[in-house]
Amino acid sequence: MLDDPGLGTLADEGARGLYPFLSPGRADLGAVLAEARRSTEEKAAEITRLRWQVAEVAGDELAECAQEMAIRFAAGGRLFAFGNGGSSTDAQEVATTFLHPPCGLSLPALSLTSDVAVVTALSNDVGFDVVFARQLAALGRRGDIAVGLSTSGGSFNVLKAFEEAARRGMLTVGLAGDQGGRLADLGVLDYLFVIPSSSVHRIQEAQTTVYHVLWELTQHALGAVPGPRARGAG
Amino acid sequence: MPVTSTMHPAVGEAFARRDRAGRALAADSERIAHACREMAVRFRRGGKLIVFGSGGGGTDAAHITVEFMHPVIVGKKALPALALSNDSATVTGVSGREGPAEVFAHQVRQWADPADMALGVSRDGDCENVLRGLATARELGLFTLALVGGDGGAVVRRGVADHVLTAASDDPAVVKEIHVTTYHILWELVHVLYEQPGLIGEKATA
Numbered sequence: 504m505l506d507d508p509g510l511g512t513l514a515d516e517g518a519r520g521l522y523p524f525l526s527p528g529r530a531d532l533g534a535v536l537a538e539a540r541r542s543t544e545e546k547a548a549e550i551t552r553l554r555w556q557v558a559e560v561a562g563d564e565l566a567e568c569a570q571e572m573a574i575r576f577a578a579g580g581r582l583f584a585f586g587n588g589g590s591s592t593d594a595q596e597v598a599t600t601f602l603h604p605p606c607g608l609s610l611p612a613l614s615l616t617s618d619v620a621v622v623t624a625l626s627n628d629v630g631f632d633v634v635f636a637r638q639l640a641a642l643g644r645r646g647d648i649a650v651g652l653s654t655s656g657g658s659f660n661v662l663k664a665f666e667e668a669a670r671r672g673m674l675t676v677g678l679a680g681d682q683g684g685r686l687a688d689l690g691v692l693d694y695l696f697v698i699p700s701s702s703v704h705r706i707q708e709a710q711t712t713v714y715h716v717l718w719e720l721t722q723h724a725l726g727a728v729p730g731p732r733a734r735g736a737g
Numbered sequence: 738m739p740v741t742s743t744m745h746p747a748v749g750e751a752f753a754r755r756d757r758a759g760r761a762l763a764a765d766s767e768r769i770a771h772a773c774r775e776m777a778v779r780f781r782r783g784g785k786l787i788v789f790g791s792g793g794g795g796t797d798a799a800h801i802t803v804e805f806m807h808p809v810i811v812g813k814k815a816l817p818a819l820a821l822s823n824d825s826a827t828v829t830g831v832s833g834r835e836g837p838a839e840v841f842a843h844q845v846r847q848w849a850d851p852a853d854m855a856l857g858v859s860r861d862g863d864c865e866n867v868l869r870g871l872a873t874a875r876e877l878g879l880f881t882l883a884l885v886g887g888d889g890g891a892v893v894r895r896g897v898a899d900h901v902l903t904a905a906s907d908d909p910a911v912v913k914e915i916h917v918t919t920y921h922i923l924w925e926l927v928h929v930l931y932e933q934p935g936l937i938g939e940k941a942t943a
Contacts, residue, residue, distance in 0.1 A: 532936045536770045539926045543766035550918050551759035558752035566744040588807065592800035596793050596913070603792065605909045703809050704921040711917050715910035716751045723747045 546705075553700055553709050561696050565713070568676060568694040569720030575648050575674050577725065582612040583643060583673075585635040585664055586652035589707055591616035593652050593678075593714065600718050607727035613642070615664075635664035645672035650714070653677075654706045656684025656697070665691055678713055680706030754908060758915050761905035765919075772900045773923055774937055775880050776854055777930035781939040784852030785817035787879075789841040789870050793909065794858035795822030797884070797916055801856065804924040813928055819848065821870070841870030845877070854880045857898065858916060860909040862890025871897040884919060886912030 572582070582601055584594035594614040601612035615638045616622065625634045639649065649668035651661040656679030668675050669691035676694045679686045683697040698709040776786070786805055788798040798820040805818035821844045822828060831840045845855060855874030857867040862885035875881045875897060883898035887907045892898060904915035930937055 532774075535930065535933065535936055536767075536774070539770040539773065539929065540766035542926070543769050543922050544763040546918065546922055547759060547762040547766075551756060554752060554755055554759065558748065562748045562752075563740075563745070566740045566748050570740050570744060588803050589800050592796040592803070595799070596796040599793055599796070600910070704918075704925075708914060708917045708921065711914045712752075712755060715914065716748065719751050719910070720744060720747055723744065724741065 549702075550705055550708050553698065553705055554712050557696070557698060557709055557713060560699075561713070564694060564696070565716055566720060569717050570724045571674055571693070572648055572676070572717065572721045573724035575646055576610050576721065578646055580646040580648055580674075582610065582648040582650060583615055583639060583668075584612065584650045584652075585615040585638075585661060587616075587658050587660065589703075590652040590654060590658075590710075593707070593710060594650070596711070597650055597652075597714050597718075600715065601721075604718070604722070607722040608725055610721075615639070632659045632663055634660050636660070636667040639664055639667045639671065639673070643668060643671045643673050647671075647673045648676065649673045650676045651678070651686075652710060652714075653684065653686060654680045654703045654710070656680065656682070656686035662686065662689060665689060676717075678710045680710070754906070755911055755914060758904055758906040758911050759918075762915055762918060765902055768900065768902060769919065769922055770926060772882055772902065773926035774930055775900070776882070776923070776927045778937045778939060779852050779854050779880055780816050780927065780931055781934055781937065782852040784850065784854060784880075785819060786854050786856060787819050787821060787845060787848055787874070788856045788858070789821040789844075789867060790858030791822070791864045791866055792860075793913055794860060794864065794867065795820075797858045797913065797920070798822045798856075800917070801858075801920050801924075804920065805927075808924075808928070810928075814931075816927070816931070821845070821848075838865040838869050840866050842866070842873040845870050845873045845879075849874060849877045849879055851878050854882065856882045856884070857892070858884045859890065859892060860886045860904075860912040860916075862887060862892040862903075868892060868895065868897055875899070884916045886915070 584597040586594045594616050598612040598614035601610045615635045625637050653661045665675050675692045677686045677692045678696050680698045681701055696713050698706045700706050788801045790798045802818040802820040805816045821841050828840050831843045857871045859867040868891055871881050881898040882900045883892045884902050885892050886904040889903050904912040906912050
């Protein structure tokens with residue numbers, strides 16, 4: 504999924520570089536499948552490296568952020584998650600992970616991307632830029648938690664939502680990629696986790712790890728034992 | 738406020754748990770390449786991708802759909818894909834009347850054409866509605882693919898899918914992370930093969 508054309512262009516150049524056999528008349532199926540296998544192996548190694556990079560750079564901050572989230576939940580705070588395209592599915596994953604976890608404590612969490620009536624009404628009547636901010640203005644209160652995801656860091660409706668969340672005294676947690684985009688300059692975020700990659704796909708994959716680790720550490724901070732197992736996870 | 742002393746080891750442990758599964762994905766490269774070839778052939782024939790999953794797997798179904806419908810790379814063709822877990826009216830409606838096991842199978846029966854593909858996501862491989870969805874798709878002659886974790890659960894034991902890709906972890910969070918990389922790769926390689934119709938034995942005009 505694309506939420507920044509600039510990153511898409513980078514990915515395109517990357518794809519052409521990875522598949523030199525794409526020029527017509529050169530390839531046979533065996534060679535293409537061999538190249539496909541090599542490409543998969545490279546990507547598996549790349550995301551594994553990227554995760555460790557994030558652990559090294561952001562490990563301490565992840566622990567601190569999870570502790571702050573746990574304090575909010577313990578005091579009755581709720582979590583609101585938002586993002587566009589592929590990141591909207593991450594927002595839903597964040598919400599269901601906290602609300603209906605495979606183990607540990609169930610905590611109140613809502614994805615602001617799930618109610619199509621609200622999303623299309625706000626987009627149609629006011630504008631897409633306010634689609635998350637308006638929901639936070641109605642639902643959010645001091646002591647709640649706002650988690651916003653943007654691979655580019657430039658999604659305008661995510662920026663507006665964070666401004667609204669900060670105004671309301673919510674804990675603000677951003678996930679971005681590359682250099683962090685406009686989210687890095689926003690100045691209202693309590694925490695911003697930037698995945699240092701120019702690939703939208705690798706950014707999304709590492710962001711998935713970041714919010715899963717935040718969930719796990721939040722459970723840990725609340726005294727719930729993690730150790731999740733696949734059984735019963737769907 | 739200071740972070741409690743057990744938090745830092747917990748961070749390291751959480752990232753370490755991802756490492757083995759992340760590296761194990763490379764061992765699946767051949768299976769992934771062959772699944773992509775099968776999918777590219779069906780897209781060339783006008784088939785669509787029908788995706789479903791329960792719980793967190795439903796978010797993967799939506800993510801897979803948006804990858805194909807709105808490609809990350811500018812200029813790539815949108816390929817038809819549909820997530821069956823998004824329509825909460827239908828999902829809760831079928832669940833209430835026919836039971837939760839039927840929520841995907843019911844929709845598969847209405848949407849499936851013979852050239853289509855069914856992709857089921859189940860982090861433990863035991864999700865009954867995903868199993869029923871895959872089994873129904875297979876009965877209807879669709880190409881069936883499953884993304885699972887752990888030991889593959891009943892998806893593997895009952896052999897309900899033509900291709901199974903298993904993330905090498907018992908932790909559902911880690912399984913999801915490996916699945917995300919897997920379907921990103923699936924999307925990319927499907928396009929590589931789709932754009933070379935001569936290679937997959939299909940006409941270039943599709």
